[in-house]
Amino acid sequence: MKTIVRKKKSDIKLALILLLPSIFLLLLLVAYPMISNIKISFFDQPINPRLPATFVGLSHYTDVIKDIEFYKSLGLTILYTVLTVVGSTGVGLAIALFFNRPFKFRKTARSLIILSYVTPSISLVFAWKYMFNNSYGIINYLGTDVFHLFKSAPLWFDNPVSSFIVVVVFAIWKYFPYAFISFLAILQTIDKTLYEAADIDGATLWQKFKVVTLPAIMPVLLTVVTLRFIWMFYMFTDVYLLTNKVNILGIYLYQTAFAFNNLGKASSISVILFIILFIVIIVSRKRVNLNGSSK
Amino acid sequence: MAAASSKRNKVIKKTGFYVVLVLLLGIMLFPFFIMLMTSLKSSKEAISTNPTLLPNNWTFQHYIDIFNPIIFPYLNYFKNSLIVALIAATLSVVLGILGAYALSKLKFKGRVTINASFYTVYMFSGILLVVPLFKIISGFGLYDTRMALIITMIVQTLPTAIFMLKSYFDTIPEDLEEAAMIDGLSRIKIILYIIIPLSISGIVSVFVYAFMIAWNDYLFASIFLSSSENFTLPIGLNTLFSTPDYVWGRMMAASLVTALPVVGMYALSEHFIKGNLTEGGVKG
Numbered sequence: 001m002k003t004i005v006r007k008k009k010s011d012i013k014l015a016l017i018l019l020l021p022s023i024f025l026l027l028l029l030v031a032y033p034m035i036s037n038i039k040i041s042f043f044d045q046p047i048n049p050r051l052p053a054t055f056v057g058l059s060h061y062t063d064v065i066k067d068i069e070f071y072k073s074l075g076l077t078i079l080y081t082v083l084t085v086v087g088s089t090g091v092g093l094a095i096a097l098f099f100n101r102p103f104k105f106r107k108t109a110r111s112l113i114i115l116s117y118v119t120p121s122i123s124l125v126f127a128w129k130y131m132f133n134n135s136y137g138i139i140n141y142l143g144t145d146v147f148h149l150f151k152s153a154p155l156w157f158d159n160p161v162s163s164f165i166v167v168v169v170f171a172i173w174k175y176f177p178y179a180f181i182s183f184l185a186i187l188q189t190i191d192k193t194l195y196e197a198a199d200i201d202g203a204t205l206w207q208k209f210k211v212v213t214l215p216a217i218m219p220v221l222l223t224v225v226t227l228r229f230i231w232m233f234y235m236f237t238d239v240y241l242l243t244n245k246v247n248i249l250g251i252y253l254y255q256t257a258f259a260f261n262n263l264g265k266a267s268s269i270s271v272i273l274f275i276i277l278f279i280v281i282i283v284s285r286k287r288v289n290l291n292g293s294s295k
Numbered sequence: 296m297a298a299a300s301s302k303r304n305k306v307i308k309k310t311g312f313y314v315v316l317v318l319l320l321g322i323m324l325f326p327f328f329i330m331l332m333t334s335l336k337s338s339k340e341a342i343s344t345n346p347t348l349l350p351n352n353w354t355f356q357h358y359i360d361i362f363n364p365i366i367f368p369y370l371n372y373f374k375n376s377l378i379v380a381l382i383a384a385t386l387s388v389v390l391g392i393l394g395a396y397a398l399s400k401l402k403f404k405g406r407v408t409i410n411a412s413f414y415t416v417y418m419f420s421g422i423l424l425v426v427p428l429f430k431i432i433s434g435f436g437l438y439d440t441r442m443a444l445i446i447t448m449i450v451q452t453l454p455t456a457i458f459m460l461k462s463y464f465d466t467i468p469e470d471l472e473e474a475a476m477i478d479g480l481s482r483i484k485i486i487l488y489i490i491i492p493l494s495i496s497g498i499v500s501v502f503v504y505a506f507m508i509a510w511n512d513y514l515f516a517s518i519f520l521s522s523s524e525n526f527t528l529p530i531g532l533n534t535l536f537s538t539p540d541y542v543w544g545r546m547m548a549a550s551l552v553t554a555l556p557v558v559g560m561y562a563l564s565e566h567f568i569k570g571n572l573t574e575g576g577v578k579g
Contacts, residue, residue, distance in 0.1 A: 011401045014482055018397040019409065021390050022453055029450040030416050033427035040426060095319065103312065111565055112320055115327060118561045120511040122529040123550035126536070127326040130333060130543055136342045138329060173323070234420030237513045241533060250422045258518065263426050270423045277423070281415055 034274065041268035053264075060268035070269070073252040080168060080239075080248055081232040087172035089225055092179025097213075099180075100187040110184070117177035125241040128170055132156040163245035171238060179224045186220045187213070226284045230277065249273060334358070334547035341543040357548040369549055371524065372531035376510055377556075379441050379527055383448035384505035390449070391456030391501055396486055398457065399464035400472065417454040421447075421514055429518050443519040444527065448512060452505040459504070463497030464490060496567075503560045510557050528553045 041060050043053035064070050099110065116124065131137050133156075140153040156162045194212045203211065236250030247255075253273070257266035328348075333341050334357050336350040361369040397403075398410055428447060437443040467490060475485050491498065513529040520526055526534065532549055535541055 012403040015397040015401040015403045015406070018393040018401075022394040022457065023409070025390070025446075025450050025453065026413070026416055029428065029431070029447065030419060030424065033424045033431060036427040036430070037424070040430070045430075098315070098319075103316075109316060109320060111562065113323060114561075115558065116323065118507070118558055119327075119554045120507075120529065120557060122511070122513060122532055123330070123554040124326065126532070126546045126550045127330040130547070131326060131329055136344050136346060138346045141344075141346050173326075230420070234422050236422045237529075241513065250420075253422060254425065254514075257426050257429070263430070267426045270426060274423055277420070 037267045037270045037274070040264055041271050043264050045263035045267075056264065060265045061272075063265055064268050064272065069247070069252065073247050073249050076164070076247065077233060077249040080164070080171075080235070080246070081229060083168045084171040084175065084232045085225060085228045087168065088176040088228060089179045089221070091172060091176040092181075092224075093183050093217075093221075095176070096180050096183035096187055099184055113180060114177040116174050121174070121238050121241060124170070124174060125238070128166065128242060129157070132166055134158070157243045157245065160245045163243040167239050167242050167246050170242060171232065171235070174238070175228065175232075178228070182220050182224050183217060186217050190216045226280075230280060233280075234273070234277075330547045330551055334544055334551055336544055338542050338544055354544075357542070357544040358552075360542075360545055361549050361552065367535075367545060367549070368523065368526075368531065369552075372526050372528045373552075375441060375525060375531075376527040376529075376553075379444050379448065380506045380509040383445045383452065383509040384502050386445075387449050387452045387456045387505040388498060388502050390453060391460050392486065392491065392498070394453075394457045395460035395464055396490060399461045400469075400490075413454045413457055417458060421451060425514070425518055428515075432519055438519060439521045439525055440519075441525060444509075444512070444515055447515045447519070448505070448509040451512075451515075452508050456501045456505060459501050460494065460497055463494040467493050499564055499567075503557075503564050506560065507557050 040053075042055060042057060044056050045053045095113065099106065099113075132139050134140065134153060137156075139156070140150075143149040144151075144153045154162045156166055190212065195208060198208045198212055234250055235248060236254060239246050239248055240251055240254070249269075253266055253269045256262050256269060332348060332350060335353050335355070337352055337354055337356075340347075340351060360366045364370055398406060398413075432438055432443045432447075437446075471489060472485055475489055480488070511529065512527070513533065516527045516530040517533075520530060523531065523534065532546070532553065536546060
């Protein structure tokens, strides 16, 4: 009894000590920067931090709102996000259903399937750039010379549409294993007798999926889609490394800050994107369980 | 008759399954195959307009070249990446254990709020913070140092580390701790001798996860680092790619060796740990 009382008394002090380093770091490098974003967005900021900034009010925001590039970029980002989220989730689910049975080398096959997910983007990007090279890439060789799919070899990274196709396919290929693993784990927990009962009732494959599988995987599906949506919406690295023809929001922001040195305008873009993110988080908080896909 | 035909059906179905499986793996792994084969081709062969799957003349020259500092600064980039990733992952794990323990086992006011705010940070994307972080890091005089990268990587991985570890700690029964307390063990000793050994697989997963994030980071490296002695692999290799210095075979060899530490760590943790890092809401 005595020990329990003592424990309750000392908890808050100990908790603070244990959490202090984490809270300090997150305040300093996440919360403070976010607030500082708002401040910077009202100023014209020279790239040299020693020079004084001049107050410009809301002009960066009006700049962004009037910038046709911003809307183009927003539209492109939404398209990119929707296609890659649907694609990677769909492919992940299909392959998980395919894997959801006992077979030889299952563990090995599972590990191999995940390879694209764990390999650093920088390594994958070089392989893709090489494969899609205009003159000696294997894709154009197969597509034109072997299978005659294209009349003339597409110049993949030289035009916005074909570059967009490449970055979308790349993202689906790289990120589907996340959905695959999450779905495979939950599929294995579904009671097999439910399928047997459905069989007796003469249910078709689609009916079994709709009535048994889908409700069981729903929580995981929601988590996978929401998290993937957020991560794809703020994508920068993969697309930036692959091509300079697909100007998604992450790249628009990065270029504004570090190519055009307009830190103020870049900050106002950050604030606008943060508001969008915040709405998504509020909406998703109730539905998404971080560990929903773990067991 | 019926039994024989159903048996034959089964065989056909099984064969069909394996054919699809092999095709699937073939498509998914094709870029890796191209990477490996190109790294073993001569430079002339790599840019042939009649590409072949296998090299006509096998060569290991590119692998020898990337480890030769006179030709290619690969080893230096590798060293920088290793320093950043190891330190960031270690600190992330240590701070993660402390924070997760507090959130999982201690009862105090504000726990729910702290939990919720960590959750928000978890969804935060680095790209939104590039401008202020650039200013803060420059203000601290940390521009163009590995330290800048280490600190940002810890912050990037810490919320996930805390969440993953918390879910492991939550499964450790309270009785165990209470018994230890009656035996007179302090909280620190409980963490060291009970909590850590019981969640070692979670700790390894978090380490691998944090290491991967730091190892793969391009965004912050490109903002904070300016001199090539400090470059990590992603920024270093990408910079080389835009110089006339690049040779396809060499880039492919470098790409594969770059992937090796994380893929190796992943494979090991996959092998030894049940419920590994790709299960659960790991950012990536």
